[in-house]
Amino acid sequence: MKESKRKAKAVVVGGSIAGISCAHALIAAGWDVVVLEKTRSPPTSCATGAGLGLDPLSQKLIDSWIKQPHMLQLNTLPLTIDQNQAIDGGQKTSWVLARDENFNYRAAYWADLHSLLYKALPLGVVWWGHMFLSFSVSDDKTCVKAKSKVLQRGEIIDIVADLLIAADGCLSSICQTFFPDHKLRYSGYCAWRGVLDFSDNEKSETILGLKKAFPDLGRCLYFNIGSGTHIALYELLNKRINWICYVNQPEPVLKGNSVTMKVSSEMIEQMHESAEKIWLPELVKLIRETNQPFMNVIYDSEPLEQIVWDNVVLVGDAAHPTTPHGLRSTNMSILDAAVLGKCLEKQRVENTSIALQEYQSIRLPVTSKQVLFSRRLGCIKQGLVLPHHQPFDPITASEEDCEELQQRTMPFFFDIPSVLL
Structure with missing residues (x-):
């Protein structure tokens, strides 16, 4: 009798839009996924909620995950x-x-988009009320163990998986383990x-x-x-x-x-x-x-030199905190998830490290340039001093200066990674 192929498993730390997007992308790639989120229940509203802009590629990816394309149109x-x-x-x-x-683009409210993505996941994928504590990688680098606290009971549990995905935001504790001196x-x-x-x-x-x-x-x-x-x-x-x-x-x-x-x-x-x-x-x-x-x-933050290690990977703001002026934070997170999923889908679980290296080679050059461009765009619009650039003055600005203010001047603005084609 032919032995069935073992299904790979990933633990995602963080249940915001980056983490939920990773769950969708990896499930589509044939993986089992657990998302650890410290808040105790799905958000029904967002006290500090705000709007965001979804680019055409993000719209297409979300449509493919939720399987009801009209729903994104109706909610934006x-x-x-x-x-x-x-x-x-x-x-x-x-x-x-x-x-x-x-x-x-399309304008979305954070809580609306999160709800749309979350409700399209299978039940039980997101473990609410589970606070991530730490992780360890096995000596042979074949698996990773995540330690989490179940807040309702105060119990400490371990989850063993093939991959740990850090989607825990710009203050990522997982990123800090690899870059202890890295600061925002x-x-x-x-x-x-x-x-x-x-x-x-x-x-x-x-x-x-x-x-x-x-x-x-x-x-x-x-x-x-x-x-x-x-x-x-x-x-x-x-x-x-x-x-x-x-x-x-x-x-x-x-x-x-x-x-x-x-x-x-x-x-x-x-x-x-x-x-x-x-x-x-x-x-x-x-x-x-x-x-x-x-x-x-x-x-x-200054762009990181790497975002993967054996079977640990950074995505979203954990990988590339960015200022908001290029409307990139959510869009980068969604694209991170999609590229990661496609890279993993191409490889067997024992070749996860190869998939992660491909993910890094695709995303790191793009996100690094986009972070720095968003920084520059913010400085221009705030009238701050930039190297070799006079503070922007809307009264004396040339047509070329004004064109630089547009979103479409963002590096890789029209780019679609070949792995997604």
């Missing part, structure tokens, strides 16, 4: 225009710097952000004014550039406006394992007063009427 809005414009708050005027009408790099600015739900008040003065000032809301990603600051603005499904305002400031002191800061009512009022001096009245009203705005401290 089109972003067919990428527009950068200057705003003079003092004069209450604005003018277009660069406009791309062939953008072809503070960008020089923070992001105030929020989502205004106007479903119960579509005809308010604020919404009518906003849509008059930004007539392509609902299909346009607006970048509004002021003096030493900028705001990203776009609409989400179900009558919600997502905004992100970047503010140059010294690095704040973070508490705990998060780049999201708790903000006081005094901090919010200071932010409102600052907005009054810089932005158009329509933007100021949007900011003032948003409940529970929050602050993210913006970091990236």
Whole structure:
């Protein structure tokens, strides 16, 4: 009787979009997958939730995983225009710097996208309430053991697998075991952000004014550039406006394992007063009427020299923390997962290391350049000094300077890895 082929097994640390995407990609490749996530249940909402933009390749990959292509369309809005414009708050005027009408992204709310991906997984793949503690690789490098704490019972368990996938974010403990001296790099600015739900008040003065000032809301990603600051603005499904305002400031002191800061009512009022001096009245009203705005401290890191070791691999923000200006974080995570899945599908389980080396050779050069470009784009839009580059001034900027603001100038913007073709 012919011996059946053993099914390979992977443990994914982190149940955010990067980890859930890896589960989809590896299951499609024929692997068994367990996702360890310390939160105790699937998110039903996101207190610090925000919007994100999905590029055409990510849309295609998500469609292939959820098997219901119309669902992604129903849960997102089109972003067919990428527009950068200057705003003079003092004069209450604005003018277009660069406009791309062939953008072809879609706007998603984080919690909506996560729910869509999670519900498309088989039951039992994600182990909620399991806090990853540590891992060890066998002496012969054939397997890896992940140690996890079951939070409900306080029990410590071991999971033995062929592969450990670190999808545990920009503060990845797994990355730290390989690069103990590697630190995040503070960008020089923070992001105030929020989502205004106007479903119960579509005809308010604020919404009518906003849509008059930004007539392509609902299909346009607006970048509004002021003096030493900028705001990203776009609409989400179900009558919600997502905004992100970047503010140059010294690095704040973070508490705990998060780049999201708790903000006081005094901090919010200071932010409102600052907005009054810089932005158009329509933007100021949007900011003032948003409940529970929050602050993210913006970091990236110098590109890593490697992201695979024997049977351990980094994906998503664990592999390449990035600033948000190129809309790459979620898209890079989804593409990481898809490429990893295809590389593993081509190899037998005993050749996992070969698959991981191929994954690294495909993704590392791309993500490294995209991280550095996103950094540069953020500095330009924030009016920060760059080597061999004068601070960007929207009043004196040349046409070439303005073209550089567009998303499509991102390295590998149109690239599809051959392994996915």
